[in-house]
Amino acid sequence: MTDWTDPDTFAQALDQVETKEKGNCFEDFEEGDVIEHDPGLTLTQFGNESWMSQTLNHDPAYWRTDAAAERGFDEPPIHPDYLTAATLGITVEDLSEKGGYFLGRTDVRFPESPVYAGTELHVESEVVNTATSSSRPEYGIVSWRTRGTDAETGDVLCSYERTNMIPRREPVATDGGTAATEGDGDDGPDPDLPEEFVTPEGGYYEDFVEALEAAADRDAAVAYRHERGRTQDDVTVASLPLSTLNTAKQHHNVDVMADSPSGDIVTYGDVTRSTALGHARSDEETWREVGFDDESFHTFVAVGDTVYAFTRVLEADDDASSDDAGTVTFEHIAFNQDDEPVYSGTRTAEIRKRSN
Numbered sequence: 001m002t003d004w005t006d007p008d009t010f011a012q013a014l015d016q017v018e019t020k021e022k023g024n025c026f027e028d029f030e031e032g033d034v035i036e037h038d039p040g041l042t043l044t045q046f047g048n049e050s051w052m053s054q055t056l057n058h059d060p061a062y063w064r065t066d067a068a069a070e071r072g073f074d075e076p077p078i079h080p081d082y083l084t085a086a087t088l089g090i091t092v093e094d095l096s097e098k099g100g101y102f103l104g105r106t107d108v109r110f111p112e113s114p115v116y117a118g119t120e121l122h123v124e125s126e127v128v129n130t131a132t133s134s135s136r137p138e139y140g141i142v143s144w145r146t147r148g149t150d151a152e153t154g155d156v157l158c159s160y161e162r163t164n165m166i167p168r169r170e171p172v173a174t175d176g177g178t179a180a181t182e183g184d185g186d187d188g189p190d191p192d193l194p195e196e197f198v199t200p201e202g203g204y205y206e207d208f209v210e211a212l213e214a215a216a217d218r219d220a221a222v223a224y225r226h227e228r229g230r231t232q233d234d235v236t237v238a239s240l241p242l243s244t245l246n247t248a249k250q251h252h253n254v255d256v257m258a259d260s261p262s263g264d265i266v267t268y269g270d271v272t273r274s275t276a277l278g279h280a281r282s283d284e285e286t287w288r289e290v291g292f293d294d295e296s297f298h299t300f301v302a303v304g305d306t307v308y309a310f311t312r313v314l315e316a317d318d319d320a321s322s323d324d325a326g327t328v329t330f331e332h333i334a335f336n337q338d339d340e341p342v343y344s345g346t347r348t349a350e351i352r353k354r355s356n
C-alpha cells in the first residue's frame with residue numbers, strides 16, 4: 001500500500017495535486033465590480049488597545065474616561081488608525097491576498113462623530129481602475145474605493161481609495177517601463193530644500209500658526225523630526241495585521257515571501273503609517289482626525305527595521321468642528337534606520353487650541 005507520508009511519495013503527490021487557491025488575480029477585477037467583504041469585523045476595545053499600544057498611539061482620550069469626556073466623547077472611542085486598518089484588513093482576502101504590495105491610498109475620511117467599541121463594521125469595495133504595469137509584466141495595478149459602514153445604522157465610518165500591485169495569471173509583454181532601474185547610480189538633481197527649518201515651540205494649534213508665520217516670506221519650511229522609533233518585531237509584522245483579519249501573505253508567510261521582491265515578510269502598511277503617526281501625535285495636541293490624502297509606500301519595512309517619523313506643516317486654518325480646535329494640514333514621512341522614506345502622506349487633523 002502506498003505510504004503517502006514517505007517523503008519522496010509525498011513530494012510527488014504535492015507536485016501533482018492542484019492547489020485550492022485563495023485570493024484574486026488582476027484578471028478577476030473589472031471596473032465597476034462591487035465586492036462585499038465577509039465576515040465583517042466587530043471593533044473591540046481589546047483590538048483597539050492592542051493596536052494603539054503597539055503603534056505608540058497613547059492619546060489619553062482613547063484610554064481614559066475622564067480624558068474622553070473632556071474631548072466630548074461618551075467613552076474612549078475606537079482610534080481612527082485602528083478603524084482604517086480594520087476597514088482595510090478585512091478586504092484583503094477578496095482584494096489583495098493573492099500577493100502584490102499596497103502602493104498607496106488617498107481620500108481617507110472619517111465622520112465627525114466618534115466610533116465606539118462594539119460597533120459591527122460592514123465593508124464593501126468597488127473596483128475603480130485597472131491598469132497594466134509597464135515596468136513589471138507579472139503584475140497589474142488595481143484601485144478600489146472602499147467604504148466601512150456601521151452594520152446597524154448604515155452610517156459611513158471610514159472611506160478611502162487604495163491602490164495595490166496585483167499578480168497577473170499570465171504575465172504580459174510590456175514596453176519595459178519608465179521606472180528607474182535599481183542601483184543605476186542616478187541620484188537625480190541636487191535637492192531643492194529651503195535654507196531654514198522652523199520647529200513649532202509646542203503642540204497646540206497656535207504653535208503651528210506661529211511657526212508658519214515665522215517661515216512665511218522667507219526661504220524656510222516648518223519641518224522637524226520626532227525622536228521616537230519603533231523596531232519592527234513579530235507582533236507588529238505578523239500579529240497586528242492578523243488581528244484585523246488581514247490575510248496578506250506578505251505579513252506572515254516567510255516561506256512564500258522568500259521568493260518575492262522583498263525576500264521576507266514585511267510590515268503591513270497601516271502599521272508603518274500608524275506608528276509614524278503615533279510618533280508625530282506624541283508631539284502635538286491632537287483633537288480629531290479629519291482625513292488623509294496622497295499616501296504612498298516607498299519601500300519595504302521588515303522585522304528588525306526601525307520606523308521613525310518626520311513632519312512638515314503645510315497650512316493652518318482657524319475653522320474646525322469645535323471652538324476648542326483649529327485645523328492643520330501636515331505632510332508626514334515615515335523613514336527607517338538608514339533614513340530612507342518608507343511612507344508619506346498628507347494628513348488633516350484638528351489640533352487643540354491653548355485654553356485662555
Ligand SMILES: C/C(=C\C(=O)O)C(=O)SCCNC(=O)CCNC(=O)[C@H](O)C(C)(C)COP(=O)(O)OP(=O)(O)OC[C@H]1O[C@@H](n2cnc3c(N)ncnc32)[C@H](O)[C@@H]1OP(=O)(O)O
Nearest residue numbers: 096101102103104133134135179248268269297298299300
Ligand atoms: C499587502 C499589504 C496590504 C494589502 O494586502 O493591501 C501591505 O501592507 S504590503 C506593505 C506595504 N507596502 C510596501 O511595503 C510596498 C513598498 N513599495 C515598494 O517596495 C516598491 O514601491 C515596489 C517594490 C512595490 C515597487 O517597486 P518599483 O517597481 O520600483 O516601483 P514603481 O516603479 O514606483 O511602481 C511600480 C508601478 O506601480 C505604479 N505605482 C506606484 N505607486 C502607485 C500608486 N500609489 N498609485 C498608482 N500606481 C502606483 C508605478 O507608476 C509603476 O507603474 P509602471 O510599472 O506602469 O511604471
